[in-house]
Amino acid sequence: MITTNSENLYNEAQKFMPGGVNSPVRACRSVGRTPLFIDKAKGSYIYDVDGNKYIDYICSWGPNILGHCREEVINAVKATCDKGLTFGACHKGEITLAKLIQKHFPSMEMLRLVNSGTEAVMSAIRAARGYTGKDKIIKFEGCYHGHSDGLLVKGGSGLLTNSIPNSAGVPKGYTDTTLLAKYNDENSVEELFNANKDEIACVIVEPCAANMGVVPPKEGFLQFLRDITKKNNALLIFDEVITGFRLSIGGAQKYYNITPDLTTLGKIVGGGMPLAVYGGKREVMECVAPLGSVYQAGTLSGNPVAVTSGIETIKILESNVSQYDVLNEKSAKIEKAMKESGLNVNRVGSIMTPFFTEKKVTDYDTAVTSNTKNFAKFFNHMQSNGIYSAPSQFEAMFVSMAHSDEDIDYTCDVIKSFKL
């Protein structure tokens, strides 16, 4: 596979952007590669600037559950663009999108549209602190909640991939109120609540972790979080930026049947445009300005083009709900091929990760026992056979509704031909 054009662009990009990229994991350093520069994408396929075609299992890191360039979405976006890219003012689409979200996430009694998952989580935590009048928060090792200062502690995702334990540039005071618990470990949460009586505003969790690779919650874990937060007058925040509209149309909260107080959405909810959401209990959201004293704002929040992309995407999903079962079956086929190839795979619905460790991966500590050199061999085997998948052991593989049976069968064959 020739990738000269990508390599040339990469050399040029490095003069302008740190590492030549606008988000670290794209640099592909941990797999010993340089990034592909993408020209275009359609359906399940993505094409680089050298004209190579790949089956895409990154799906823009989650948003593209419908595949790329779904016609209805593109047409609606184009029509919206003709009416103006941004007004910085109210428009009807905001209500349409809010209604659609609330229909599938009834726990989001009120919500706010923002521009990125990072912003949604940061704002949800601010609302939780404002509402409870408490400062401390509990997060889990290996869960990623965006790159805001207070959350860059054992953050998973690109931090893990690039071996950055925490981030420079974050004053110690910013993370003093962030308490770390272990995913799937109820005692670790209980101890923090006991040691910080009446000081904990919220617990934030990825209801199915996907940023240390896919790590499902063990039976009863989410219910435990629901109960202990309630008992301690703390809020439970589900960060559903990946799982929202992914594990089911109603996200992880519907899939696992646990209702959080606050939810954050991103990725799929914008259908490929920069849009994210936070929301939840009315009495909490009423603390947000201008109703309340928790400040949060955004010049481009509720951007009409992004809102249109979100509306059309959700409409397609809700009128094809049976596609979630098909998606699950397709994903199960890939999981089966991985198992036949001797790989240790975790899968929930259409997200999965093969871990290069003998251990059952249930948390951060077990995830990091993975041999990332072996993962790199797997990644390179996939890419040289025309399969574009996450260049990191600690990310998920995303299957989309656009992947055809032929795509899946071919992918399974490539996986089965992998030898360490």
Ligand SMILES: *Cc1c(COP(=O)(O)O)cnc(C)c1O
């Ligand atoms: C991607 C992600 C974020 C951050 O979203 P951005 O849009 O990249 O800022 C937050 N939480 C989770 C669970 C994510 O997967």
